[in-house]
Amino acid sequence: MNASEITKKYYRADKLPHIWCPGCGHGTLLNTVVRAIDKLGLNKDDVCIVSGIGCSSRASGYLDFNTLHTTHGRALAFATGIKHANPKLHVIVITGDGDASAIGGNHLIHAARRNIDITTICFNNNIYGMTGGQYSPTTPIGDFATTAPYGNIDKPFDLCNLAQGAGASYVGRGTAYHAQLMQKLIENGIQNKGFSFVEGLSLCPTYYGRKNKKGSAVKMHTFLKDHCVDKKIVDKKPEMAENKIIIGELYNNQKPEYTDNYKVIIDKFHNY
Amino acid sequence: MTNKKLLQNLDWCKGCGVCVSFCPKRVLEIENEKCIIARPDDCIFCGMCELRCPDNAIYLQGGK
Numbered sequence: 001m002n003a004s005e006i007t008k009k010y011y012r013a014d015k016l017p018h019i020w021c022p023g024c025g026h027g028t029l030l031n032t033v034v035r036a037i038d039k040l041g042l043n044k045d046d047v048c049i050v051s052g053i054g055c056s057s058r059a060s061g062y063l064d065f066n067t068l069h070t071t072h073g074r075a076l077a078f079a080t081g082i083k084h085a086n087p088k089l090h091v092i093v094i095t096g097d098g099d100a101s102a103i104g105g106n107h108l109i110h111a112a113r114r115n116i117d118i119t120t121i122c123f124n125n126n127i128y129g130m131t132g133g134q135y136s137p138t139t140p141i142g143d144f145a146t147t148a149p150y151g152n153i154d155k156p157f158d159l160c161n162l163a164q165g166a167g168a169s170y171v172g173r174g175t176a177y178h179a180q181l182m183q184k185l186i187e188n189g190i191q192n193k194g195f196s197f198v199e200g201l202s203l204c205p206t207y208y209g210r211k212n213k214k215g216s217a218v219k220m221h222t223f224l225k226d227h228c229v230d231k232k233i234v235d236k237k238p239e240m241a242e243n244k245i246i247i248g249e250l251y252n253n254q255k256p257e258y259t260d261n262y263k264v265i266i267d268k269f270h271n272y
Numbered sequence: 273m274t275n276k277k278l279l280q281n282l283d284w285c286k287g288c289g290v291c292v293s294f295c296p297k298r299v300l301e302i303e304n305e306k307c308i309i310a311r312p313d314d315c316i317f318c319g320m321c322e323l324r325c326p327d328n329a330i331y332l333q334g335g336k
Contacts (some may be wrong), residue, residue, distance in 0.1 A: 003328065020326065027326025174328075
């Protein structure tokens with residue numbers, strides 16, 4: 001299927017163009033999500049896209065699946081309910097760095113702890129874009145934001161380490177520049193029976209970029225190109241990881257899944 | 273000879289210039305804050321513009 005057919009089939013084309021700023025990485029990342037779903041050949045009715053609040057979370061409105069645009073940070077809580085109500089659905093959560101790790105931080109770690117079969121895709125642009133450029137839990141130390149005019153002093157979260165530490169069974173990191181890798185990680189995440197966390201490093205030329213003099217969207221894409229290294233390369237040559245962001249499949253370990261375990265309990269009662 | 277075509281939906285183009293910069297054959301240009309296909313004969317149909325466009329505004333169509 002070519003790109004315009006994919007757009008027609010999976011997007012609500014009457015809602016386009018989307019509200020994201022020129023050059024925003026979210027559009028590219030959203031395309032990787034759609035291409036991954038198309039590659040896997042999933043039926044549109046078997047997919048449910050859930051999102052919270054923020055720039056990233058506008059995504060659900062542009063997609064023609066079962067979609068749910070929920071309250072701030074609570075996408076995973078709603079998604080957990082959907083998965084329980086209909087375990088056959090492929091539940092995909094599209095969230096942002098603030099939505100997933102600040103307002104919804106507890107939902108993230110507990111969904112990961114339970115290893116519930118939800119694929120969480122976090123568009124990480126290092127800032128709260130929609131509300132005017134406040135620093136988020138992933139803004140690097142020393143970087144500027146409207147609420148950090150003298151530089152941010154908070155240590156940022158490594159979202160992938162957080163998800164892995166909390167118990168996710170599949171963790172990967174791609175970027176808006178490494179779109180093919182990102183698509184592959186999402187495909188693997190959807191196929192993984194358990195909690196999958198895929199972080200997509202995005203770019204915000206309007207707030208994060210302008211506040212930190214990162215230049216145009218093109219320059220920010222080039223930054224991602226030059227500063228990321230695949231885990232497969234780091235495994236062979238650990239010295240390559242110096243001052244680089246590690247991307248690729250970071251963790252993959254099968255564990256018992258939550259709705260399966262829940263069904264075992266339900267079945268016990270059916271047998272009484 | 274390929275029967276692929278490079279097409280645009282200019283209503284969706286925001287003129288960010290990402291496709292222009294990552295085109296390996298420098299086929300595209302920005303004119304009046306929109307992307308234009310300035311040198312269509314140079315296009316090798318690699319699909320880099322389509323892959324990187326955040327707005328689904330440029331795409332390839334046609335067979336192999």
